[in-house]
Amino acid sequence: MTRHAEAAIIVIGTELLHEGRVDTNGPAIAAALAGEGFDPVIKITVGDDTEAISAAFRVAAGRAGLIVACGGLGPTFDDLTREAVAGAFSLGLKRSPEIRGAIMKMYGKRGLVAPESAFRMADLIEGAEALANRHGSAPGQMLHGPPTIALVPGVPVEMEAMLHEEILPRLRALGLARPPARRIFRITGLFESQAEQRVRPALERHPGIQPTILAAPGQVTLILRSHESGAAELASAADEVRALLGDAIFSEAEEGIETVVGRLLAAEGKSLATAESCTAGMLGAMITSVAGSSAWYRGGVICYADDLKGGLLGVPADVIGEKGAVSEETARAMAEGARVRLSSDFALSVTGVAGPGGGGPGKPVGLVWIALAGPDGTSACELRLGGARSVIRELSCRAALDLLRLRLGHAGGHAG
Amino acid sequence: MTRHAEAAIIVIGTELLHEGRVDTNGPAIAAALAGEGFDPVIKITVGDDTEAISAAFRVAAGRAGLIVACGGLGPTFDDLTREAVAGAFSLGLKRSPEIRGAIMKMYGKRGLVAPESAFRMADLIEGAEALANRHGSAPGQMLHGPPTIALVPGVPVEMEAMLHEEILPRLRALGLARPPARRIFRITGLFESQAEQRVRPALERHPGIQPTILAAPGQVTLILRSHESGAAELASAADEVRALLGDAIFSEAEEGIETVVGRLLAAEGKSLATAESCTAGMLGAMITSVAGSSAWYRGGVICYADDLKGGLLGVPADVIGEKGAVSEETARAMAEGARVRLSSDFALSVTGVAGPGGGGPGKPVGLVWIALAGPDGTSACELRLGGARSVIRELSCRAALDLLRLRLGHAGGHAG
Numbered sequence: 001m002t003r004h005a006e007a008a009i010i011v012i013g014t015e016l017l018h019e020g021r022v023d024t025n026g027p028a029i030a031a032a033l034a035g036e037g038f039d040p041v042i043k044i045t046v047g048d049d050t051e052a053i054s055a056a057f058r059v060a061a062g063r064a065g066l067i068v069a070c071g072g073l074g075p076t077f078d079d080l081t082r083e084a085v086a087g088a089f090s091l092g093l094k095r096s097p098e099i100r101g102a103i104m105k106m107y108g109k110r111g112l113v114a115p116e117s118a119f120r121m122a123d124l125i126e127g128a129e130a131l132a133n134r135h136g137s138a139p140g141q142m143l144h145g146p147p148t149i150a151l152v153p154g155v156p157v158e159m160e161a162m163l164h165e166e167i168l169p170r171l172r173a174l175g176l177a178r179p180p181a182r183r184i185f186r187i188t189g190l191f192e193s194q195a196e197q198r199v200r201p202a203l204e205r206h207p208g209i210q211p212t213i214l215a216a217p218g219q220v221t222l223i224l225r226s227h228e229s230g231a232a233e234l235a236s237a238a239d240e241v242r243a244l245l246g247d248a249i250f251s252e253a254e255e256g257i258e259t260v261v262g263r264l265l266a267a268e269g270k271s272l273a274t275a276e277s278c279t280a281g282m283l284g285a286m287i288t289s290v291a292g293s294s295a296w297y298r299g300g301v302i303c304y305a306d307d308l309k310g311g312l313l314g315v316p317a318d319v320i321g322e323k324g325a326v327s328e329e330t331a332r333a334m335a336e337g338a339r340v341r342l343s344s345d346f347a348l349s350v351t352g353v354a355g356p357g358g359g360g361p362g363k364p365v366g367l368v369w370i371a372l373a374g375p376d377g378t379s380a381c382e383l384r385l386g387g388a389r390s391v392i393r394e395l396s397c398r399a400a401l402d403l404l405r406l407r408l409g410h411a412g413g414h415a416g
Numbered sequence: 417m418t419r420h421a422e423a424a425i426i427v428i429g430t431e432l433l434h435e436g437r438v439d440t441n442g443p444a445i446a447a448a449l450a451g452e453g454f455d456p457v458i459k460i461t462v463g464d465d466t467e468a469i470s471a472a473f474r475v476a477a478g479r480a481g482l483i484v485a486c487g488g489l490g491p492t493f494d495d496l497t498r499e500a501v502a503g504a505f506s507l508g509l510k511r512s513p514e515i516r517g518a519i520m521k522m523y524g525k526r527g528l529v530a531p532e533s534a535f536r537m538a539d540l541i542e543g544a545e546a547l548a549n550r551h552g553s554a555p556g557q558m559l560h561g562p563p564t565i566a567l568v569p570g571v572p573v574e575m576e577a578m579l580h581e582e583i584l585p586r587l588r589a590l591g592l593a594r595p596p597a598r599r600i601f602r603i604t605g606l607f608e609s610q611a612e613q614r615v616r617p618a619l620e621r622h623p624g625i626q627p628t629i630l631a632a633p634g635q636v637t638l639i640l641r642s643h644e645s646g647a648a649e650l651a652s653a654a655d656e657v658r659a660l661l662g663d664a665i666f667s668e669a670e671e672g673i674e675t676v677v678g679r680l681l682a683a684e685g686k687s688l689a690t691a692e693s694c695t696a697g698m699l700g701a702m703i704t705s706v707a708g709s710s711a712w713y714r715g716g717v718i719c720y721a722d723d724l725k726g727g728l729l730g731v732p733a734d735v736i737g738e739k740g741a742v743s744e745e746t747a748r749a750m751a752e753g754a755r756v757r758l759s760s761d762f763a764l765s766v767t768g769v770a771g772p773g774g775g776g777p778g779k780p781v782g783l784v785w786i787a788l789a790g791p792d793g794t795s796a797c798e799l800r801l802g803g804a805r806s807v808i809r810e811l812s813c814r815a816a817l818d819l820l821r822l823r824l825g826h827a828g829g830h831a832g
Contacts (some may be wrong), residue, residue, distance in 0.1 A: 015628065017457070018456060026461070030433045034433070042472070045458065055479070131803075133450075223435065236494040272696070281690070281700030283697065284696040285696050285697040291771070291772055291773060299721055304713050305715055308715040312757075
């Protein structure tokens with residue numbers, strides 16, 4: 001096998017082709033394999049059809065030394081992966097008495113008798129090793145090739161556990177996995193193209209480093225990988241990237257800005273409240289997506305109707321009347337009102353025109369004001385955003401969190 | 417071409433294989449083609465590599481009469497789809513003077529000179545028709561086969577417009593598209609397996625109808641399709657499904673429960689407020705994901721810290737002390753407090769243990785109380801949910817909205 005072993009992923013399920021169902025298993029498997037030094041060259045999605053699955057395996061075997069396939073291992077009539085793989089490589093299927101016994105026992109525990117169909121899950125492909133399924137009943141299977149073939153169930157939690165606990169350790173033990181060195185930078189406040197332009201000099205100086213840039217609303221991820229060049233070159237490229245991006249880097253780990261802000265607040269023993277208009281709770285929901293956030297988040301006010309900006313937060317009616325609900329003054333008053341009324345150290349506010357309606361002269365769709373009130377005063381920031389309603393709202397939330405990150409003195413991305 | 421023409425989708429982009437980036441273009445294309453009566457039999461994802469793209473087209477051409485490929489049509493060095501398709505089918509590439517002129521003009525308008533690389537977008541595959549790109553600069557291409565091949569850009573908004581405005585109309589005009597009759601049911605309050613069990617008798621009586629069931633947290637979608645059998649059989653199956661599911665059906669269109677509830681509130685001229693603890697704004701954000709929601713949503717209170725349940729909503733301290741923050745009494749008091757303090761006709765509340773921490777004796781992770789206060793009184797409902805923190809929170813929000821839907825007298829799923 002070459003240094004960068006090629007890998008193929010096969011994802012099985014008619015719903016992925018007919019109903020617009022988005023596949024998250026395939027990307028998770030591909031990313032995990034890339035993280036182990038494999039080069040994922042192809043992903044094939046097919047429906048629950050024996051002939052189509054067999055054909056996918058034959059195509060994959062022609063392109064890769066490792067095939068990981070997901071789905072079609074359950075007990076029902078449309079679970080056809082076992083038969084299809086056996087057929088593709090002219091192998092037999094043999095019912096394993098051990099797995100059969102385990103299935104009977106599992107049903108027995110619940111006071112049920114296993115239907116005959118359940119024992120199909122005990123059919124092992126000739127030469128395959130069964131893989132334990134910690135979260136479900138369908139075992140996986142692994143064939144030592146070439147090509148090496150691993151079959152995992154399509155239920156995400158079952159797939160994840162089997163991939164990380166059964167398959168990757170075996171690939172490492174076999175010497176097939178060779179994790180490349182890798183650095184990740186999470187960036188905010190810049191668009192993908194701006195981030196790319198800023199770091200270009202560093203990337204041009206280090207052609208041995210493979211960069212990847214990914215964008216989500218309000219968040220850019222830059223990954224540097226080094227297969228061939230040494231650790232020293234990766235470290236040097238990372239240092240240059242750090243210098244070029246400065247405090248636009250909010251983390252050097254796989255985490256969102258809400259996690260970073262939470263950690264900073266927890267470290268300082270400070271609390272946060274929110275006052276939201278156009279995002280209407282999205283900022284609060286984002287902050288509390290982090291488990292344990294009750295340690296730093298107190299709560300918030302959603303003042304979608306303008307009179308509630310006064311009633312719940314004390315924003316003076318004449319501020320809204322003269323400056324408008326989407327204005328620096330209103331954003332400041334919302335943050336200050338939330339800080340006092342919810343007794344928090346800091347308060348963030350968001351008010352804007354998320355669209356598609358609601359724009360007006362001087363207040364176009366995408367105009368958003370965010371503000372941060374704290375013990376050392378209040379700051380505010382105007383955003384002029386583009387995109388769909390959902391994108392404008394998500395960007396606004398991340399921008400607000402970034403205001404707090406920078407206030408908390410988190411400059412630069414040196415992981416803690 | 418057979419009645420159900422087979423279609424293949426090819427998605428191009430290294431980031432989809434290396435970084436765990438989830439592909440939404442492929443599913444959108446597949447679903448659109450299925451909606452036009454095609455049978456999407458395979459989707460192949462490959463990186464930005466000419467040989468790999470060519471190979472994918474050859475595999476696809478062996479399995480389908482229609483190939484739609486997405487990505488790799490831009491001007492940069494890693495946009496290789498044009499060359500790869502030409503290579504796969506031994507066709508030439510010819511630079512179109514018209515497209516070249518349009519590119520020069522487009523750059524000129526912004527006061528820029530087009531770089532030489534931009535003109536690669538004018539390279540048409542021999543025999544191909546250029547497809548207009550209303551949202552970007554890279555035109556698509558269509559080759560009249562067999563196989564019929566359509567190339568679209570990877571930027572989602574560009575892909576969507578080109579697919580629906582350029583490609584599908586051409587496929588219909590050619591007589592290749594044959595939309596099947598279709599009914600959709602959006603269901604809440606039942607798990608996927610429960611919904612399936614309930615409708616099974618109807619499906620067994622109508623074997624000519626193809627059913628599909630899809631699940632998301634708190635929402636099941638049932639689709640019935642009729643290719644072969646007539647409109648009468650589909651209507652009869654739909655009537656039976658409607659009778660079996662009753663008011664578990666919240667819509668017979670492609671819309672979420674937040675849209676249905678918004679429409680019901682708007683129709684009655686009633687307003688809504690929210691009081692959230694464990695969901696911390698997710699319910700408000702969900703309600704306001706519907707454009708125009710300011711017509712019925714007033715705002716809400718996020719009382720994540722227990723003292724705010726008293727301070728902002730007037731929940732008596734002894735209720736929280738004796739019954740706990742996660743209790744029927746607290747949920748009721750939160751909803752009633754929000755209704756009064758935010759001056760709304762209705763108010764929904766959510767308080768629960770979303771996990772992973774925070775559970776306790778008698779209050780396990782997944783225990784959630786929701787309540788609805790309205791002009792005719794307050795009702796409450798206990799949920800015992802499983803799954804990840806994010807799933808428990810999303811389920812709670814949808815269950816709360818369903819409480820209001822049923823209160824508003826929306827029984828049965830007859831679309832308005």
